[in-house]
Amino acid sequence: MPASDRTPKYKRILLKLSGEALMGEMDFGIDPNVLDRMALEIGQLRGIGVQVGLVVGGGNLFRGAALQKAGLDRVTGDHMGMLATVMNGLAMRDALERANISTTLMSAIQMSGVVEHYDRRRSMRLLEQGDVVIFAAGTGNPFFTTDSAACLRGIEVEADVVFKATKVDGVYDSDPVKNPEAVKYNSLTYDEVLEKKLGVMDLTAICLCRDHDMPVRVFNMNQAGSLLTVTLGGADGTLIEKG
Numbered sequence: 001m002p003a004s005d006r007t008p009k010y011k012r013i014l015l016k017l018s019g020e021a022l023m024g025e026m027d028f029g030i031d032p033n034v035l036d037r038m039a040l041e042i043g044q045l046r047g048i049g050v051q052v053g054l055v056v057g058g059g060n061l062f063r064g065a066a067l068q069k070a071g072l073d074r075v076t077g078d079h080m081g082m083l084a085t086v087m088n089g090l091a092m093r094d095a096l097e098r099a100n101i102s103t104t105l106m107s108a109i110q111m112s113g114v115v116e117h118y119d120r121r122r123s124m125r126l127l128e129q130g131d132v133v134i135f136a137a138g139t140g141n142p143f144f145t146t147d148s149a150a151c152l153r154g155i156e157v158e159a160d161v162v163f164k165a166t167k168v169d170g171v172y173d174s175d176p177v178k179n180p181e182a183v184k185y186n187s188l189t190y191d192e193v194l195e196k197k198l199g200v201m202d203l204t205a206i207c208l209c210r211d212h213d214m215p216v217r218v219f220n221m222n223q224a225g226s227l228l229t230v231t232l233g234g235a236d237g238t239l240i241e242k243g
């Protein structure tokens with residue numbers, strides 16, 4: 001059955017794209033092929049009427065914690081990390097608009113003339129009108145991550161679910177990149193993620209979702225079609241929700 005004949009499980013989603021995954025096979029930066037593929041997949045969701053909010057990470061460019069290890073001041077490093085998410089957001093908007101998908105980019109840090117400032121009510125109106133809305137610059141504050149920003153914006157704009165699209169295909173009992181014996185969970189409660197300290201998402205983000213009952217699905221963004229599958233209600237990856 002074509003996707004357009006199917007009813008999506010979710011009306012409004014908040015999709016968090018890993019910055020690192022935007023590198024594709026490269027060591028740093030943005031692979032335009034990954035951007036184009038993501039634009040295509042997001043276009044499929046718009047085609048079945050799903051409203052899409054997007055948060056893009058910055059790990060392909062800068063992370064504050066890594067810059068601190070290299071000797072920079074942490075807050076300066078975090079500012080650089082947040083600016084990196086704006087660069088990724090600009091690239092993602094460009095790819096979406098080339099695919100004829102109407103897109104608005106908003107930043108939590110004011111950057112007049114480059115990108116508009118985050119406004120919750122305007123972002124909700126734009127989502128209703130069918131724009132993809134990209135929320136850049138994380139929360140606007142140091143010491144946070146874009147996972148927390150994704151959960152925060154998802155809760156604020158009343159999304160039905162947060163999708164964390166990343167390089168691994170779900171949450172495991174230990175980091176599957178480091179441990180080939182790691183075992184995958186199909187579902188977890190927020191408390192299980194917190195108790196087991198499962199590192200796929202930062203714990204602040206999980207606490208926020210637990211406190212506001214926002215389900216999170218973690219899945220592999222490199223698997224073509226996964227985004228559509230999970231939006232239609234498929235069980236790819238791992239679902240984190242209340243018990």
Ligand SMILES: Nc1ncnc2c1ncn2[C@@H]1O[C@H](COP(=O)(O)OP(=O)(O)OP(=O)(O)O)[C@@H](O)[C@H]1O
Nearest residue numbers: 018019020057058059166171172174175177199200
């Ligand atoms: N228990 C776990 N289950 C799954 N993945 C885990 C786990 N612990 C650590 N990870 C790691 O978490 C990573 C997922 O995070 P991701 O790459 O999306 O990073 P991020 O910091 O959220 O995004 P960005 O790349 O934008 O900085 C995986 O690549 C995986 O190696």
Ligand SMILES: O=c1ccn([C@@H]2O[C@H](COP(=O)(O)O)[C@@H](O)[C@H]2O)c(=O)[nH]1
Nearest residue numbers: 057058064078081082138139144145146
């Ligand atoms: O609210 C936020 C969000 C992000 N940062 C900084 O940006 C980088 C990149 O984000 P990732 O989530 O790691 O992809 C992050 O490491 C922080 O340094 C921030 O300060 N505040």
